[in-house]
Amino acid sequence: MRQSNGIQVERVQVIAHRGTAGYAPENTMASFERAIEMNADYLELDIQLSKDNELVVIHDSTVDRTTNGSGAVKDFTLEELQSLDSGSWFNEKFEGQRIPTLGEVLAVCRGKIGVLIETKWPYLYSGLEQKLADELASYHMHLPTERVIVQSFDQNSVKRFHAIMPQIPIGVLVEDEAILAEDKLTELAEYVAYVNPALELVTGEAIERIHSRGMKIFPWTVRSRNVIQPLLKLGVDGVITDYPDYLSQE
Template sequence: MDRTKIIAHRGSKGTHPENTLEAFREAVRVGSDGIELDIHLSLDNELIVIHDESVERTTNGKGNVQNLTLTELKQLDAGSWYSPEFSHCCIPTLQEVFNLLEEVDYQGLVNIELKTDNYSYPGIVEKVWAFVTEKDWSFSVEYSSFNYETLVQLKEVDPTCKIALLFENNGENVTSLSPTIPVRMWHPKLSWFKGIRNSEIPVRIWTVNKNEDIQYCLQKQVAGIITDYPERALHIRNKWQYEGE
């Protein structure tokens, strides 16, 4: 039986400030099979790792990422909102995250979510693809998005890249994006998966944090669990799926 992969949501989001180098370092430390992160484009066209279009929820700044330069973004405190001990944290670039993972010889999966569902960020697909493919990284890379047109663009740029559909509701769980682009992986919300109970396509479920939900997904033998608490999920997974081997 293939073991369910434990994917750290925005790094170890439950224990560290999300989408920071510290959160990704913790995800690696606990042995996460995968790491999920989100990207936007700054005013000066840099690939920025942050979840929201705005910086206000996770930093001491104001405004949208697309209206701020990298220099301006780097001046923000991206950790104190979580805990004073993380006041040194700043918003990372995709380059910085990849450099960190390369330095620690991370060999898992990195899932890049392109946050194009509210802003289109012209050129982001080509920029991400060019960056990811400029060298052979120690880890593998896949892409996801709520904006299916973004995924189509990725497959047009690189037909060999791996994509996953992010969705919450019925009707969004399509099995192909075009006659030439079949869908091989879904990333649905936990509540949707509980409603259908079985999936015709492999699924990585988000966001799975409660012990009983982790156990439920393991019983269903899902492809992956996307969680804010990777260390907890790994402990439960190792107990459930390693026993008897």
């Protein structure tokens, strides 16, 4: 528990951004396993579909930045994607890390850590939301005993997912201040549990508007210790960070 304006509220949640992206190559098993070791509350990860319709965990629409390959994720089969090296770009000691499937991550996470899943570039992938729902069900991650949140910048994507699996909490990622207006938040509150804005959009007024509508707020992405205490004082519910240990030391 923590204090906010003299009122006890739930402990701030620590959300490990793409795993421990400050310490290990993002969206790899090395990064996720370290987040579990650091006792983060949630892993944040990004999903897309391979050419052969398998859910894979990678942020960019291409493999260029985080692997030794080149080209669009959607143009590679799962076997081809997993033949790429996803670790050496970060540090040679991570050579051999691969692009994981969502199933591989869920198998490791279940019962140990929550999962915050972003549907990435959903306009590129017809059926992405149904595929995600099927995968969560196959690992029993849709049950109330598990901690799963599905989020996106694309509100249509999370609406589609919500229609398929309404028991899973929905988050909306925000980088446009207009979405934090009173009327828009009222509209979002009909189906959204989390409003997750970029750091520069976080104000006490915005948090109050979000909380007054029964939603929570996880700002992104914390990469400096200096911003943690101000966020905690404002009353955020969680912090999405590349360095989960920064928050645990506060």
